[in-house]
Amino acid sequence: MPNVLASTLKNRRLRRTIELAVGPALLVLIWWIAFKGQLVNKDLLPSPFDTLRDTAGSILAGSMTRDFLYTLVRVAYSITIAIVAGVPAGIVLGANAAVYRSLEFLVDFFRSTPATALFPLFLLLFGLGDIAKIAVAAFAAWLVIVFNVAYGVMNARQTRIQAARSMGAGSLRIFRDVIFFETMPQTFVGLRTAVSLALVVIIVAEMFIGATDGLGHRIIDAQISYSLTDMYGSILVAGAMGYGLNLSLLFIERAFIHWSGR
Template identity: 35%
Template sequence: MQKITGKRTLRFVYPVIGIVILCIVWEIAHQSGVFDSTLLPGVVTIIKSLLDLLVSAGILSDIGWTLLRAFGGFALAVIVGVPLGISMGMFKPIYLSTLPLVDFFRSIPVTTLYPIFVLLLGVRDASKIGMIFTACVFVVTLNSAYGVTQAKPIRRQMASLYGCSKYKILRLITFKEALPQTFIGLRVALSLSLIVAVLGEMFMGCEFGLGQRLTDAYTTFSVDRMYALVFLTGLIGFLLNRLFIRVENYFVPWAGL
């Protein structure tokens, strides 16, 4: 019992140690004179700006709109990418015919497609969600396909011998065997969705959003506020990742076994 308690304590202690080390290194860099102190504020100044942001009501709208755009593009990527990936993994002709296209578009940085999205969808939320969807869908598709191709075919063969229909084999065996790898793709795509959402807001502009607040802080030379927004975005991404791991452990408890 004491060993379990000790391990749980260490699980919380190690991240704190990492944060403390980062703050110390940051403060040393700030006070060393290597960087201009106005361009690299101290840790205390950034924390004060971060707290000011968190207690202000306006930042809640920015966070909400950024997450709404991120989740919108991510949800569309899941709806399209998972069925497409499973189809690619199950049927070799589909795999061979679509893999070059998926690899080609996956290799294009989504930020280079920004002018195309603006021309086709305008500068409103549709173009931002389109960019997020494009960044995420190929990651989800490839990981879902890989999960199916790496599954052991003997399970499907045994189920077929015992009279299971193709639908049951797909639902009970193929889909579940692909889930661990699919969730890896979903986890990467979730991080990408937040990154591209903020980038889209910075490129295209909007009334609300963390990317717009970052642009405002940069253009008005509010350096401490800019760093605070960067750390706030990172904190949101970290919390989303932790939450997703809990969801993954719930739906795929057998992963890694």
């Protein structure tokens, strides 16, 4: 019996590994077909294998790793600011319908405004340094978190709230033991969206707001100097960062909110 269980677990891990490998392999295959069949101008699309080789070399040399870390730190700062400021604001909005209705227009208006359209405003306020990049990304992520937290608070299941109230629980106890946990799934949905948005804004800001480092600067610099393998490699690394951040949040969500939907 133990051997059967061990074999089953091994087969599951192998199947899972194969499933995870299909996506990257398919990407490389389509890229290689487009390159080899000259479906795209060969002067605009390098070989995927040359790109992966040069990217690995840049990572080992440390230059790609340095830019990766600069971008990651900026994203981390912006999302931390957004969480610290956004979660309390979302709770206040969601807990009071009158307050939410009063401010709904402002939240939806700025949430619907492209973050990149706010670059000039944040440049005027904060200048060309890192503060402007982090601030505009934090603002965009903050709006997403506020909306999702407020939505989660407003849509907490009333049956559980009424059950807690019938047992004599006060408002603070109901919020702490019922509403807070009911809002967590929606909060994590907003958090994953906010992280992806913050990364996009930071990358674009690094391209166009006087950056001297980061993946966005590396991409635009490689495009200007016509270093195509470096440009495509930097795009792949930026995509890997976004995928990794989203995957990390999913693992945290599954570990701490395993009761979701029950």
